[in-house]
Amino acid sequence: MLDIRHGVHVLGAPDLQAFLELTARHPVLNVFAEHRARTTNLDPRWLGGEVWGRFDDGRLVAACHVGANLVPIEATPDDAVAFAERALARGRSASTVVGPHEAVEAFWRVAAEGWGSPRDVRWRQPHLEIAGPPSIAPDPAVRRTEPADLEALYPACVAMYTEEVGVSPEVGGGADLYRARVRQLVSKGWSFARFEEGRVVFKAEVACVSPRAAQIQGVYVPRDRRGEGLAARGMAAVVEVVRAEIAPTVSLYVNEWNAPARRAYERVGFAETARFSTIMF
Numbered sequence: 025m026l027d028i029r030h031g032v033h034v035l036g037a038p039d040l041q042a043f044l045e046l047t048a049r050h051p052v053l054n055v056f057a058e059h060r061a062r063t064t065n066l067d068p069r070w071l072g073g074e075v076w077g078r079f080d081d082g083r084l085v086a087a088c089h090v091g092a093n094l095v096p097i098e099a100t101p102d103d104a105v106a107f108a109e110r111a112l113a114r115g116r117s118a119s120t121v122v123g124p125h126e127a128v129e130a131f132w133r134v135a136a137e138g139w140g141s142p143r144d145v146r147w148r149q150p151h152l153e154i155a156g157p158p159s160i161a162p163d164p165a166v167r168r169t170e171p172a173d174l175e176a177l178y179p180a181c182v183a184m185y186t187e188e189v190g191v192s193p194e195v196g197g198g199a200d201l202y203r204a205r206v207r208q209l210v211s212k213g214w215s216f217a218r219f220e221e222g223r224v225v226f227k228a229e230v231a232c233v234s235p236r237a238a239q240i241q242g243v244y245v246p247r248d249r250r251g252e253g254l255a256a257r258g259m260a261a262v263v264e265v266v267r268a269e270i271a272p273t274v275s276l277y278v279n280e281w282n283a284p285a286r287r288a289y290e291r292v293g294f295a296e297t298a299r300f301s302t303i304m305f
Contacts, residue, residue: 031079032110035087037065039077042084046098051236052153052275053124053298057089057097059232073117076110078103094118094131101130108134116140121303124151128301144190144304148280152294153237154263155273159293162261163254166226169215174207177217180224181206184244189304214270216262218254225249226258230266238271243285256288263292 035043043061047054057075064070073091077084078099086103089095094111096104104127111131116139121128125148169177182202186192193202209215214230224246231241240262245254263274277300278285 032076032106033079034068035066035075035077035084037067039084040066043075043077043087046084046087047234049098051234052273053151054097055234055237055239055275056093056232057087057095058234058236060089062234076107078106090114090118092117092119094121096123096127096131099123099127099131101126103127104130105134107131111135112138116305119305121301123300125299125301128303132303139305142303142305144302146279146302146304149277149300149302150280150286150296151275151277151298151300152289153273153275153297154292154294155267156293157267158260158263160256160260160291162264163218163226163257164261165218166216166258166261167218168213168265169210169217169227171207171210173217173219174203174210176219176222176224177210177215177227178203178206180217180227180244180246181242183246184227184242187244216258216265218258226254228259228262230270233271236271237273237275238266240266240274240276243276250284253288255285256291259288259292 040061043066044058047058047061051058060071061075066075068074071091073089076088076090078086086099087097088099088107089097090111096107099107108131112135121131182193206215209229215227216229217224217227219225226245228243229241231239243255243259266274276289276294278289
C-alpha cells in the first residue's frame with residue numbers, strides 16, 4: 025500500500041533492480057539486504073516479511089527490511105523516522121533491529137514510543153572489513169564442516185548463540201528450526217571449524233553473501249580454550265577460503281566491549297569501516 029505522505033511502499037519483484045542499485049552504494053555494509061533480495065526476488069512469501077522502499081520523485085532513495093530482522097538500508101535519519109512511523113502503525117514483528125548506528129538510533133527514537141522495552145541494546149558495534157589476504161598465518165586445522173560433524177558442531181552453535189544473544193535458540197521449541205539452520209550452513213559450505221578429539225575448539229559461519237561481500241557470524245571459541253590465539257588463526261583461515269571461493273571482501277560486526285575479539289580481528293587484518301547498532305527484543 026502506498027504511503028503518500030512519506031513516499032513509502034512495499035517493494036516487490038519489479039523493484040529488484042532499483043533495490044540492487046541502492047545496496048550497491050555500500051555493498052559491504054548492505055550485504056545482508058542484497059543477499060535477501062537476490063535469494064527471494066523481494067517476494068514477501070519468500071522473505072517471511074516485507075521490504076519497504078522510500079521514494080523521492082519516483083526514485084528509490086532508502087529501504088527497510090522488515091522480518092525477524094528489521095534493517096534500514098541506505099537510510100538517512102529522516103528516512104529512518106519515516107520507516108519507524110510506518111512500523112509503529114503496523115506493530116512490532118521483528119525480534120531485532122540492526123544496521124548503521126545513525127539510522128537505527130533515529131528509528132528507535134520514534135519506535136520506542138510503542139514497541140516497549142528491548143531486552144538488550146548494543147549501540148556502537150564496530151563493523152569490520154578485510155579485502156586482502158590475512159595478516160597472520162591461517163590455522164591449517166580449520167576446515168569446512170561436513171554433515172557428519174553436526175553432532176559435535178551443533179552444541180557449539182547453541183553455546184555461541186546463547187552467550188552472544190543472552191537466550192538459547194532452543195527456547196520455545198526452536199531447536200528443530202535452529203538445527204535446520206546449522207545443517208543448511210554446513211550443506212552450503214559456509215560453516216568452518218577446528219576439531220580436537222571430536223570437540224569444536226573454533227568455529228565460524230558465513231551468514232550471507234553477495235557478489236561483492238560475505239558476512240561472518242557465530243565466531244566462537246570455548247571458554248576454557250580462549251587466549252590461545254585460536255580465534256585469530258581460525259579467522260585467518262576462514263578469510264583465506266572465503267575470499268578465494270565465495271566473495272572478495274569479508275565483513276563482520278562485533279560488540280564494542282569485546283576487547284579480546286576485537287584484538288583477534290585486528291591481528292587478522294580487519295579494519296573498522298562503520299558502526300552498527302543492535303536492539304534485541
